[in-house]
Each structure stands twice: as C-alpha cells, then as structure tokens.
Amino acid sequence: MTREVPVAATVAELRAFVRTRRALGERIGLVPTMGALHVGHLSLIEAARQRADRVVATIFVNPTQFGANEDFSRYPRTFDADRAQLAQVEADLVFAPAVTEMYPAGFVTTVSLAGPASAELEDRFRPTHFAGVATVVAKLLNQAQADVAVFGEKDYQQLLVIRQMARDLDIPTEIYGAPTLREADGLALSSRNVYLSESERARAPSLHQALDAASRAIARGASIDETMTQARSAVTAAGFEIDYIEARDTQTLAPVTDGAVGALRILAAARLGATRLIDNVAVAAT
Numbered sequence: 001m002t003r004e005v006p007v008a009a010t011v012a013e014l015r016a017f018v019r020t021r022r023a024l025g026e027r028i029g030l031v032p033t034m035g036a037l038h039v040g041h042l043s044l045i046e047a048a049r050q051r052a053d054r055v056v057a058t059i060f061v062n063p064t065q066f067g068a069n070e071d072f073s074r075y076p077r078t079f080d081a082d083r084a085q086l087a088q089v090e091a092d093l094v095f096a097p098a099v100t101e102m103y104p105a106g107f108v109t110t111v112s113l114a115g116p117a118s119a120e121l122e123d124r125f126r127p128t129h130f131a132g133v134a135t136v137v138a139k140l141l142n143q144a145q146a147d148v149a150v151f152g153e154k155d156y157q158q159l160l161v162i163r164q165m166a167r168d169l170d171i172p173t174e175i176y177g178a179p180t181l182r183e184a185d186g187l188a189l190s191s192r193n194v195y196l197s198e199s200e201r202a203r204a205p206s207l208h209q210a211l212d213a214a215s216r217a218i219a220r221g222a223s224i225d226e227t228m229t230q231a232r233s234a235v236t237a238a239g240f241e242i243d244y245i246e247a248r249d250t251q252t253l254a255p256v257t258d259g260a261v262g263a264l265r266i267l268a269a270a271r272l273g274a275t276r277l278i279d280n281v282a283v284a285a286t
Ligand code: AMP
Pocket: 032, 033, 034, 035, 040, 041, 043, 044, 150, 151, 152, 153, 154, 155, 178, 179, 180, 181, 182, 188, 189, 190, 191
C-alpha cells in the first residue's frame, strides 16, 4: 500500500516541513498546481524529484488569476483523487491552503509586470491573469523557500513570466521548465479537457496538429506569415474560434519576421465551444 501524502494547510506548517528537511541537508522541490491532476502534472513531480530530495506539490485554485467571466467556480476540484495520485509518485507534502490563508483580510499587494507578460498573447485575452499568477507564485516561492520550482512549458508565456519575475525580485529558487505531456493523438493534457463534449474531444487534436505542421514548415524554410495563415485556416476548419496563433521569439516572445535569427516558438489559444485550449510548440533549429 502506498503511504498517504501529508497535507499542510497553513504557511506555518509548510515552513516547518521545509525547515526540518533543510536542517538535514536536503534540497526542496516545489510544484505549484491548481489540482485536478493528470499525468502532465505528475511528470512535473518526477522532474522535481530528479532535482531535489523532497518534493512539495501545491494545490490552490487561485481566484485572482481568473477573469470575471472565466471558470473559477466550475474549475474541477478533485482533492482526494489528487492526493492519491501524489502518493503514487511519492510526493512528500501537499500544500493546500484555503483562500483566506493565501489572501487574509487586508491583503492588497499585486506584482506588476511587463516584458513577456505584455507580449499580446494570453495577456490580450486575459488582461488580469498574469498579475494574479505572478503574485500567487511569488507568495508560494517565498513561503516554500524551495531550491527548485517546476512549471510546464504547456503554459509557455506563464513560464517566461515566472522566470522574469523570480529574476527581477531576486527570488533564489531555480525555475525549471518541463516539457508538455500529450494524449496519444497530440492533445496537450489539461485539467480543462474534461469540459470537452465527445465531438469536441474528437476535433481537439487539430490544434496541436496545425501547430506541429506549421513548426515543420517553418523549419523547412516556409514563410512565417503564410504558414501562420495556413495554420489559422486549419484550426478554424476544425471548428475552433481562434484567440491567437503566432510565431514568436522563444526567449522574449517578440514578433518575428522571415529571416529572423534565433529560436522560435508557435503559441496558440483557441476556443472549442465553451472550452478554451492553449498549446505551443518549438520550431526546430535549421
Ligand atoms: P495547472 O494545470 O494550471 O494546475 O498547471 C500546473 C502546472 O502544470 C503548470 O506549471 C502547468 O504548466 C503544468 N502543466 C499543465 N498541463 C501540462 C501538461 N500537459 N504537461 C506538462 N505540464 C503541464
């Protein structure tokens, strides 16, 4: 039988755990999540395990990163199943604070961002999202004092925003980006995939297929503009409404034109019915 993973509900309990392990000379890894865990999240735990002696997973559906018309209240909450999955991958602690523990009465501070947070990708459609993410992640990093924190490339703009924030605020935790886990048909694993109807689920892989085809075309030397136009047509034909599909500089997220030097990333967000999916792929260096 697998051991149950202990749960910390307060910052004081989290800090006591970290203090004890640190005193033994152990390295701490942190994996922040909003729960509704899937194999993609578990791969982050494994990545943290390779870089630390103890792994703390956090489960907190952060209200401040959801817009007024987004899915905060219906976001899937599956704590018992999450805890069982974390036991399978031998996480050492789950930090699952209440909203009042993270945002006690009188809380007023928000991290203000520019750079990758203002690339006109996710931020264009979710204008308050990254301030909510960066503030909660800054809090989690300060609370846990981890040596390394693992985030998914699935949320690529978020990963760059967090790296920039940690660097600018002198947070000493290393930020490690882990690759996206996908279903066999290419659909990126996401807690939001449970919202898809059967017919939407059947069409959902088209998003990744289009990004993958675009990535290969650009790597072969095709025009970026024409390739993006084709990718948008393919995704629209599959029944999506596109928020954006763009090729950008992989480090800065600045727009790119043909002949640009440096590595590229293609990033996308598109809605299938009421479900908004995001994905991104690297363009292989030529
Ligand atoms: P969330 O799904 O918002 O709770 O994300 C928690 C962490 O898991 C973030 O760092 C995400 O980027 C990461 N993540 C989400 N989906 C995947 C996936 N399919 N593969 C790898 N990491 C993922």
